[in-house]
Amino acid sequence: MPQKVRGVVAHSKGQPVSVETIVIPDPGPGEAVVKVQACGVCHTDLHYREGGINDEFPFLLGHEAAGVVESVGEGVTEVAPGDYVILNWRAVCGQCRACKKGKPWYCFNTHNAAQKMTLEDGTELTPALGIGAFADKTLVHAGQCTKVDPAARPQAAGLLGCGVMAGIGAAVNTGQVGRGDSIAVIGCGGVGDAAIAGAHLAGATTIIAVDMDPKKLDWAKEFGATHTINARESDVVEAIRELTGGHGADVVVDAVGRPETFRQAFDARDLAGIAVLVGVPTPDMTIELPLIEVFGHGGATKSSWYGDCLPSRDFPALIDLYLQGRLPLDKFVSEEIGIDAIEEAFHRMERGEVLRSVVVL
Template sequence: MPYEVQGVVAAGKGEPVSVRTVIVPDPGPGEAVVNVQACGVCHTDLHYRDGGINDEFPFLLGHEAAGVVEAVGPGVTGVAPGDYVILNWRAVCGNCRACLRGRPWYCFNTHNAAQKMTLEDGTPLSPALGIGAFASKTLVAAGQCTKVDPDARPAVAGLLGCGVMAGLGAALNTGNVTRGDSVAVIGCGGVGDAAILGASLAGAAKIIAVDIDDRKLDLAGGFGATHTVNSRTTDPVEAIRELTGGHGADVVIEAVGRPETYKQAFYARDLAGTVVLVGVPTPEMTLELPLLDVFGRGGSLKSSWYGDCLPSRDFPMLIDLYLQGRLNLDGFVSETIELDQVEEAFGKMHRGEVLRSVVVL
């Protein structure tokens, strides 16, 4: 029998979100219904509300979530009712060319639930990143559920579902940061701070945080930054070079997603160093670089998709590290809020007042 719950819906481009009644169907083949316990407020939700991703309104927002499986559909074997899970937006298929080559983190055929959640009048909802977790229950593909240790509190665990994983993975998986490396991170929001945390976990010797906001730079120190640079008043390329013996950083992670900051990352790396783009650009942005510089500086220019993570591998490991006291995930939770405070949380996020507001249900 379908479930009737309250959820945060973006009805039209740029319109304030509202709490509406949402109908969640029983899970079909390969699907699961999850009781959402907590869900972070991510910039991606704001992009959906503002029409920056697509125009498939109305959207059911929310995707950085943890909760308990309520029910599963036919054929589901990986999770069962009662399992404590983190939701992810890349349920791998196991059959595409990436999966068959042993690189499922690049899966080219990720999928979501086949059925649609709806409003009371039957209007189908587009769930943000195929999740839609600003609701007490949501319908997802069973492969979007990753079992983790239930001792991790939901407000923290759910953040691995998107932004924190993207940043950690940009350092650990895409950037391959290793012991003794010098690392610079440009942009110290939630994703950038997670990249700093990942570099620290990997044993980087020097971690340089770059931002235009001193408040964010202060927070970056709590995640492992050894040096900070305010790029509003200081040339970040020159500062990073000065801090690395005139050479540039071994790995530079760009967590803003703008051509200007990407160029800074490109020129702030050492010869044969690595640039990782994890900040998400908008469709109209273009980049121009001298091709001779691209050739002459060598190294690697990489894009990080979801931190190149494999949820079944990475989520349980990271939660274990958190429970051991080795991974400061608590530092990302700036406040906990109710469903009807999401619009207010968007404003705080836009003004840079929080790393993450987390809806607790």
């Protein structure tokens, strides 16, 4: 039978969210109902509330989540009731041209649940990133459930579902940073600090954190930054070059996603270095680059979608590293809050006071 649970709903652009009763249908073929244990408050949820993603209101917010599978629909074999899972928003199809080329992290036809969750009056909800996890329970495609070791705290594990994975993957998967490399990360919020943690884990020896906020630069040191640059006080490109023997960094990650920060990333990389854009720009942003400089650099300029991750491969491996004490996921959890405190958590996030507020259900 359909279930009624609490969920956080955004009804219109820029308006405060509200906790409401939502209806969760029984899982159909290929679907699963997950009892959510914890869910991080991500900038993407705020983008949904602000109408920055699309205008398919009302939205059921939340997507950085971990929980336990409660029930599954017909044909589901990858997970079973009782499995502890991290939810992901790129459940690969296995059939599109990217998947068939052996690059499933670019899958162009990812899966979501076919059925809709609704308000009590039958109004259909649009779940954030196909997940909608600011709720006691949510309905997803079974492929969005990635089974991991249940010893991992859900408050930490769920963060791999979006921002932390995006940052680690930008450094390790997209930027391919490795032992002895240098990396600069521009923007030291949750995604940027995750890129720093990933670079530290991969063995980079020069890890440069760039931000305008001294508090964020202090946070970056906790994740492995060896050097910091305050962008208000220094020329970022020149400072990065000075710290890398005059050459520029092997990898530069732009975790902000603005034309000026991307240009810094482009200019601050070594001649054969890689510039990675993981911060999400708005549709109106443009950039102009001298073509001779594009030609004059080898290496690559790349965008990083979800850290170019494959959840079935990356989530279990990163959880194992967390349980070994090698990946400090707990440090990303600035505070634990209830489901009714999300609006204020948005404001703290906008003010730069937290890395992640985590809703505990």
